[in-house]
Amino acid sequence: MPTPTGVGTEELRRANLRAILQTVHTHGPTTRAVLTKQLGLNRSTIGALTGELQSLGLVTEQTAVVGGRGRPSHLVVPSDDNVVVAVDVGVDRIAVALVGLGGEVLDRRTRGHQRGEHDVAHVVESVAQMIDETLSASRHTRCLGVGVAVPGAVRADDGLVRFAPNLGWVEEPFTELLSKRLNRPVSTGNDANLGVLAEHIRGAAVGFSDVAYLSASVGIGGGFLVGGRPLTGASGYAGEVGHMQVDGAGPACRCGAVGCWETKVGENVLLQRAGRLAGGGPEAVAEVIAAARAGEPRAAEAVNDVADWCGVGIRAIVNLFNPQVVVLGGSLAQVWRAAESRVVESVQRNTLLSPRGDAALRSAALGDDSPLIGAAELAFGPVLDHPQAVPQAV
Amino acid sequence: MPTPTGVGTEELRRANLRAILQTVHTHGPTTRAVLTKQLGLNRSTIGALTGELQSLGLVTEQTAVVGGRGRPSHLVVPSDDNVVVAVDVGVDRIAVALVGLGGEVLDRRTRGHQRGEHDVAHVVESVAQMIDETLSASRHTRCLGVGVAVPGAVRADDGLVRFAPNLGWVEEPFTELLSKRLNRPVSTGNDANLGVLAEHIRGAAVGFSDVAYLSASVGIGGGFLVGGRPLTGASGYAGEVGHMQVDGAGPACRCGAVGCWETKVGENVLLQRAGRLAGGGPEAVAEVIAAARAGEPRAAEAVNDVADWCGVGIRAIVNLFNPQVVVLGGSLAQVWRAAESRVVESVQRNTLLSPRGDAALRSAALGDDSPLIGAAELAFGPVLDHPQAVPQAV
Numbered sequence: 125m126p127t128p129t130g131v132g133t134e135e136l137r138r139a140n141l142r143a144i145l146q147t148v149h150t151h152g153p154t155t156r157a158v159l160t161k162q163l164g165l166n167r168s169t170i171g172a173l174t175g176e177l178q179s180l181g182l183v184t185e186q187t188a189v190v191g192g193r194g195r196p197s198h199l200v201v202p203s204d205d206n207v208v209v210a211v212d213v214g215v216d217r218i219a220v221a222l223v224g225l226g227g228e229v230l231d232r233r234t235r236g237h238q239r240g241e242h243d244v245a246h247v248v249e250s251v252a253q254m255i256d257e258t259l260s261a262s263r264h265t266r267c268l269g270v271g272v273a274v275p276g277a278v279r280a281d282d283g284l285v286r287f288a289p290n291l292g293w294v295e296e297p298f299t300e301l302l303s304k305r306l307n308r309p310v311s312t313g314n315d316a317n318l319g320v321l322a323e324h325i326r327g328a329a330v331g332f333s334d335v336a337y338l339s340a341s342v343g344i345g346g347g348f349l350v351g352g353r354p355l356t357g358a359s360g361y362a363g364e365v366g367h368m369q370v371d372g373a374g375p376a377c378r379c380g381a382v383g384c385w386e387t388k389v390g391e392n393v394l395l396q397r398a399g400r401l402a403g404g405g406p407e408a409v410a411e412v413i414a415a416a417r418a419g420e421p422r423a424a425e426a427v428n429d430v431a432d433w434c435g436v437g438i439r440a441i442v443n444l445f446n447p448q449v450v451v452l453g454g455s456l457a458q459v460w461r462a463a464e465s466r467v468v469e470s471v472q473r474n475t476l477l478s479p480r481g482d483a484a485l486r487s488a489a490l491g492d493d494s495p496l497i498g499a500a501e502l503a504f505g506p507v508l509d510h511p512q513a514v515p516q517a518v
Numbered sequence: 519m520p521t522p523t524g525v526g527t528e529e530l531r532r533a534n535l536r537a538i539l540q541t542v543h544t545h546g547p548t549t550r551a552v553l554t555k556q557l558g559l560n561r562s563t564i565g566a567l568t569g570e571l572q573s574l575g576l577v578t579e580q581t582a583v584v585g586g587r588g589r590p591s592h593l594v595v596p597s598d599d600n601v602v603v604a605v606d607v608g609v610d611r612i613a614v615a616l617v618g619l620g621g622e623v624l625d626r627r628t629r630g631h632q633r634g635e636h637d638v639a640h641v642v643e644s645v646a647q648m649i650d651e652t653l654s655a656s657r658h659t660r661c662l663g664v665g666v667a668v669p670g671a672v673r674a675d676d677g678l679v680r681f682a683p684n685l686g687w688v689e690e691p692f693t694e695l696l697s698k699r700l701n702r703p704v705s706t707g708n709d710a711n712l713g714v715l716a717e718h719i720r721g722a723a724v725g726f727s728d729v730a731y732l733s734a735s736v737g738i739g740g741g742f743l744v745g746g747r748p749l750t751g752a753s754g755y756a757g758e759v760g761h762m763q764v765d766g767a768g769p770a771c772r773c774g775a776v777g778c779w780e781t782k783v784g785e786n787v788l789l790q791r792a793g794r795l796a797g798g799g800p801e802a803v804a805e806v807i808a809a810a811r812a813g814e815p816r817a818a819e820a821v822n823d824v825a826d827w828c829g830v831g832i833r834a835i836v837n838l839f840n841p842q843v844v845v846l847g848g849s850l851a852q853v854w855r856a857a858e859s860r861v862v863e864s865v866q867r868n869t870l871l872s873p874r875g876d877a878a879l880r881s882a883a884l885g886d887d888s889p890l891i892g893a894a895e896l897a898f899g900p901v902l903d904h905p906q907a908v909p910q911a912v
Contacts, residue, residue: 157878334752347836351745357840358728358877365839367868369830372765372777379868383766436763438827439775442742443758444838446751473771483752 140165141511145182148202149225149508150325153186155197167230172198179204179264180514182225182507185192201225206514207264211246211272212315212496215290215342216405218253219493222262224405225507227326227494231258242291244298252305268385268514270308271503273315273495274298275345277361283312286361290342291303311502315365316345317354318498319487319488323451324349325501327489332448336441336483337494338365339453341405344386344437348445366390370436391455398426406492406511413462431463435470442471442483449484453494457487534559534567535905539576542596543619543902544719547580549591568594574620574908575599575660576901577700596620600908601658602897603649605666606709606890607738608642609684610799613887614648617894618657619901621720623887625652636685642912646699662908664702665897668692669739671755678705680755683772684736705896710739710757711748712892713882717744717845719895722882726842730835730877731787731888732759733847735799738780738831742839760784764830782827785849792820800886803849807856825857829864836865836877843878847888851881 143163148154153215160170177183179198186199204224212219214236218332233254241247251272252291259267276288303310320329320337329335335349346365355362367514371383379386387393392402396414399422415423438450452460460467468485488494507514533763537557542548554564571577580593580859598618606613609631616625627648635641660784670682677693697704714723714731721731729743740759742749749756765777781787785803786796792806793816796798809817832844846854854861862879880886901908 147617180858266537279787332752334756350749353745353747355839356743357841358726359840362728362838362840364840368762368834370766372830373767377868381868384868391762434768440762443761444756445749445755446753446758448752474771474778 129470133306135171135385138510140169141177142509144170145177145202147512148183148200149227149504152200152226153201157197161202164232164254165483171232172401173197177511178433180511182511183515197250198406201498204228204230205265206268206507207262207266208268208500209250209270210496210500210503211255211260211270212493213272213274213291214249215242215275216403218247218250218254219495219496220251220258220356221496222258222264223497223503224264225268227497227500229497230264231425233260235379244293244296247291248301248305251253251302253305266369267308269498269503269505270302270306270310271318271501272299272302272310272312273318273512274312275315275341275343277364278312278314278476280356280360283310285312296479311505313502314345314347314360314363315339315495315498316347317356317454318347318502319345319494320349320451320498321354321496322490322496322498322502323488326497327494328486329449334445334447335449335451336445336447337451337453337488338388338438338441338456339488339494340389341391341454341455343390344456346441348447350445360429365437366442368437368440370433370440385433385437385466389430389456389459394426394430394459397429398423405457406458409458411509416462427459427462428466431459431466434459435467435473438485439468439471439473443474445498447483449486451486451488451494453488454492457491460485460487531567532555532906533569534563536903538567538594539571539905540594540902541619542577542594543898546620547593547595549593551591553594555562565592565623568592569862571905574905576908578907583753598622598624599659600662600901601660602662603650603652603664603896604890604894605645605664606887607666607668607670607685607751608709609647610797611638612641612644613890614645614649615654615887615890615894616652616658617891617897619662619896619898620659620893623891624658625656626851627652636687638687638690638695642692642699643683645696649700650821656709660909661702662901663897663899664696664700664710665895665899666693666696666704666706667712667735667893668706668852669709669735672706672708672757674754677704679706681843704900707893707896708739708741708757709733709889709892710741711750712741712896713714713739713847713888714741714743714845714892715748716884716888716890716892716896717882720843720891722880723843723889728839728841729845730839730841731845731847731882732832732835732850733882733888734783734850735785735848737784738850740835742841744839744883745870758836759831762834763829764834779827779831783824783831783850783853788820788853789826789850791823792817800849800852803852807852810856821853822857822860825853825860827863828853829861829867832861832879833865833867837868841877843880845882845888847882848886851885854879854881 206225210221217236219234236487277286285296285298299312322330333352337347344366346363367384374382377384416427472473576677596619600619611627611630634659657754671680679690693706717723727746733742739762740757760780761778768776808820
């Protein structure tokens with residue numbers, strides 16, 4: 125391993141290690157030549173830094189022939205010996221994935237909650253069992269952490285779930301319980317905040333600084349990037365998009381108010397408006413959309429109506445945040461793909477307003493996995509921030 | 519003047535000059551002892567820096583007796599030889615103020631637009647005349663800049679007013695025209711963005727990082743501080759709060775959509791609902807509120823109704839941004855003071871939602887002058903950022 129030279133202070137060294145690790149984690153295998161250029165460091169310094177990352181077991185190096193002139197360059201590759209466990213606690217199901225450094229999903233399992241199983245002890249046990257199974261089946265040698273997405277407001281410092289209405293949770297120490305059960309540190313975040321993070325790193329919002337991520341299932345989650353930074357609000361509860369009042373006439377919302385956006389565009393609203401039973405989840409939504417396309421009047425009417433109301437909420441978000449891109453997830457993505465022009469027409473209804481920068485509307489590139497991938501990024505956070513602190517035990 | 523010592527690079531020196539000047543501008547006269555402590559520099563360095571600011575004509579020093587032990591300390595005082603001109607172009611009137619370094623309003627004039635005088639050439643000429651008069655009457659020796667607040671979307675780099683619906687402006691080169699007419703640089707910003715800035719520096723939002731400033735006259739402006747930074751959005755058009763749809767039943771809004779928040783709480787809505795003529799401005803709103811208090815049923819009903827709708831919009835903003843404080847300006851402040859409990863009840867209608875950090879509701883501490891004071895801060899910006907670049911000509 126080359127002697128570390130050319131790096132001034134320990135802090136600078138850490139910043140450079142971080143920059144290299146984040147680059148290969150986000151963009152995949154990268155040549156030393158590219159890293160040298162990107163970081164503005166000399167080749168021997170890069171060699172020393174990648175050597176240190178290699179000895180930490182975080183990257184490997186391969187000799188690759190790059191470019192037309194056939195000059196060989198070392199390719200720095202994230203080592204997928206390192207994994208994290210990502211968990212998405214949805215209302216209908218729990219998803220658990222093993223994600224390698226570099227972002228590849230190596231294993232993915234889902235299990236439905238049964239109705240009534242939202243009791244926090246049940247959920248902790250289900251999640252823990254799924255994690256145990258996943259890690260047992262894994263050939264990967266080092267689990268760097270566990271990240272969890274929940275549909276609720278999460279206190280940043282200890283992961284206390286302040287409120288997750290669709291799970292019926294209030295002030296639940298979910299994170300602490302899961303961490304004790306697993307005997308591992310666990311990080312928990314709001315699903316929509318993790319969704320926008322994932323779409324920004326690896327999805328439909330790469331390269332954008334101002335992003336709105338709106339995702340509907342039973343409720344609607346909102347995650348925002350504002351000037352390149354996550355919108356958290358004063359207490360971490362920002363982004364509650366589902367309870368903007370859009371209609372004075374109602375209906376009553378479970379939050380206590382009336383006419384909230386959620387009462388117009390949630391998954392179950394679409395299902396019931398189409399004459400289906402609530403609770404069928406994404407598959408039932410897909411069935412309604414297929415029926416609408418096949419000409420069933422009631423389904424078509426439901427899709428059109430929900431598309432119009434989708435536009436009403438998106439319009440408010442565009443006017444408030446002036447994002448470059450609005451990323452739609454969950455049933456909002458399904459409705460968007462089914463009735464794109466109808467949604468756009470509704471978004472653009474205030475035509476006489478400011479000639480604002482056009483916000484692009486897109487479905488989530490990571491599909492329903494945005495929060496799950498965001499949970500993986502949450503778990504990778506400490507190592508990406510401080511590579512030298514990676515646990516050496518296997 | 520003491521020899522500058524103890525400051526490393528020119529950049530560091532500039533940063534320290536900036537820190538001192540910003541401190542005395544924001545907090546008023548400050549002793550060298552306090553500056554020494556705050557900046558973590560030694561006394562001779564502070565002496566050198568304040569000496570330089572003095573020679574630039576930006577501060578004066580007074581010998582003051584401070585504290586119980588009677589030890590004299592130099593008091594660093596912003597020099598009000600330095601002024602800026604602040605302008606607020608409202609829909610009903612133009613306000614022009616002379617504001618000293620340190621933030622004191624030294625002179626203030628208003629002039630009504632006549633109806634139809636929103637033509638940009640007329641407005642430029644009115645503003646310029648008012649500025650000429652103000653500066654002629656002034657004993658102050660150095661005008662550092664001109665800052666203007668307009669009720670519209672402003673392009674950051676050149677002050678082009680993209681859209682100011684209540685003035686009927688679209689793509690108007692107002693800033694360029696005024697700058698040519700005055701033969702001085704002019705900086706222009708959105709009135710609500712400048713309002714939140716002023717309230718954050720000198721008003722009801724001092725010390726808060728997450729702030730919503732909502733101000734109504736004919737339209738509603740929204741200015742936001744998010745994590746301590748102004749919310750601009752991708753193109754500078756963020757904060758358009760007036761066109762969130764709050765009622766599917768209407769009425770039609772001038773923006774082309776229906777049921778926008780502005781159609782429920784604008785100044786003229788209150789007036790018309792109370793049976794008055796539109797266009798009477800803040801005085802007419804005050805008359806309705808007084809009548810309501812005196813028991814006139816139609817006025818009372820109008821105030822209550824508008825208060826309810828105020829709460830609907832504020833609730834959406836609180837849910838989206840989770841601010842520590844919501845600062846209300848213009849007729850929103852009038853309605854808030856008249857019907858506080860009614861507004862709060864409406865804001866809190868979704869009682870079953872997250873036990874979120876309680877956002878405090880307050881009227882703007884700077885009254886209707888928040889945008890004007892913000893425009894002064896905009897004009898002070900270049901000198902506060904780079905004190906050594908202050909124009910030496912008088």
